[in-house]
Amino acid sequence: MHGISEDVLRIRLIGFATDGAAAMMGKYRGAATLLREKINANLTVIHCMNHKLELAVHDAVKHSTEASHFQMFIDSLYAFFSQSPKHLRELELTASNLGTQVRRIGRVFDVRWLSSSCTSVTALWESYPTLVKLFGALAEDSSRSSSERAKCRGIHNKMTQWLFLLEMALVKDALEILQALSLFLQRRDATAVTANTEVDVAVKALRSMRQIDGTSAKRLNGEYESAKTFKGVNVSQPRDGDRRKADVFRERFFVTLADNIQRRLDDNGIISASAALNPSNWPSDEDERILYGDDKLLSIHKTLGVDTGANTALLLKEFHELKCHGITGDKMQKVLTAVSTLPVSTAECERGFSAMNRALTDERNRMQICTLNALLFLSVNGPEITSFPAQMYAEMWINEGRHAADDARTGKEKSLPKTRPQSELFC
Secondary structure, three states: OOOOOHHHHHHHOOEEEEOOOHHHHOOOOOHHHHHHHHOOOOOEEEEOHHHHHHHHHHHHHHOOHHHHHHHHHHHHHHHHHHOOHHHHHHHHHHHHHHOOOOOOOOOOOOOOOHHHHHHHHHHHHHOHHHHHHHHHHHHOOOOOOHHHHHHHHHHHHHHOOHHHHHHHHHHHHHHHHHHHHHHHHHOOOOOHHHHHHHHHHHHHHHHHOOOOOOHHHHHHHHHHHHHOEEOOEEOOOOOHHHHHHHHHHHHHHHHHHHHHHHHHHOOOOHHHHHHHHOHHHOOOOHHHHHHOOHHHHHHHHHHHOOOOOOOHHHHHHHHHHHHHHOOOOHHHHHHHHHHHHOOOOOHHHHHHHHHHHHHOOHHHOOOOHHHHHHHHHHHHHOOOHHHOOHHHHHHHHHHOOOOOOOOOOOOOOOOOOOOOHHHHHHO
């Protein structure tokens, strides 16, 4: 319908990114399999790196008992407030009395991408004094049932333990690193060349946290060592067993997290090979740099089928010139363009879903498909609203004989709405 024939796709379609759904990655009737059968047998299929990052974190949480318990505790807090508007109003009142702003506590390590988990843990971190004060008050409220008071007392005791605070600080530090990686992979300018480097930096940062405290853990330990409190809340004295549990959690959580991310995101495919094209990965020694990544370049050239001629020696020559003198030849530029075209994430599709939810609301549910399609096309592909030439289109509107906003009203005056009898109760 849009003039993109199968012949065009055979020449131009080099990559296909998708999530791990069976409809997309199925061995027999998945979209990737059908595209390979009809268009290109060597089509590069990329599993969304954001999705794989989420799966890696889920695996790490599943294999860490302490992290699983932390997740269940946050989920219980989420259920406590989301299922009871009364509890939510009491939280807002407590925050108002303390002069703080309450933040919404959500789920962690759920089906959404990692930014939402980081937001939820950050909300718990910033709302900590408010939550402790609220649950302490509810535990002593005689108007509550005994089961509710016992539940609130248990949550209050849990939140004033040093071990819980340290676990929260370590999880927050880890999620901040993972959030930065996730947001980078969602960017439109993220490519296969730069993605592998960002993953490597995140893995190294996570491994270093086995022994070195992150920002949140440093703040917690600093406040506790000086005043035995955290954000003005008295914290219980840690026992030797608590410190041993903290060391075990730190070692197991960060090692498992780093190993799972490296295992899932290092696919030994084109994304890993593309790291050789990133100048930041080239050796500083000139003798090592001249031949670095030649085998990776030939592998990329073969996989993508870039038309650079049959003589690969000329391509390697241009690669050597790029590494030594920063000169990009025509053949090398074709390979770099093809690699930068490969999608590493399906974030663009998710932006389309978000745009559709903003356009097709409950109040606009009778919108025609053609109208919705036009609005989505503008939202996803159109320029920023600040670049819209409003003056030009307003003048076109008026020149076509339509009325301006400040023209005098014409036609019959609208009658005032009739006052309903029950409205007199408020007069």
